[in-house]
Amino acid sequence: MLRLRVKEVAESKGFTMSGLSRASDVSFRTVKRLFRNPYADANASTLEKLALALGVEVGDLVERVPDDEH
Numbered sequence: 001m002l003r004l005r006v007k008e009v010a011e012s013k014g015f016t017m018s019g020l021s022r023a024s025d026v027s028f029r030t031v032k033r034l035f036r037n038p039y040a041d042a043n044a045s046t047l048e049k050l051a052l053a054l055g056v057e058v059g060d061l062v063e064r065v066p067d068d069e070h
Contacts, residue, residue, distance in 0.1 A: 001039070001064070001067050002039075002063070002064060002065075003038045003039060003062065003064075004034055004039070004061060004062055005038070005060070005062065005063055006020075006031075006035060006038075006042075006050060006061055007034070007038070009054055009056060010035070010050075010054060013054050013055070015053075015054065017032050017035055018031075020053060024050050024052065026050060030042075030046060031050075034046075044058075047061055047062070
């Protein structure tokens with residue numbers, strides 16, 4: 001299972017939800033959903049936009065966790 005690290009990475013880079021939304025051109029609603037639910041579905045283009053805005057690789061925004069940790 002994949003767990004999104006959008007919130008952790010964004011906060012470590014000093015981004016708020018609204019700041020990340022503006023910088024990445026991803027809707028605030030989507031950013032809010034990804035901050036609040038690390039197991040939410042996110043498409044590749046959204047992750048690419050977020051990674052570009054954050055100055056990281058897409059792989060830095062996801063981590064694999066065992067299914068029993070969810």
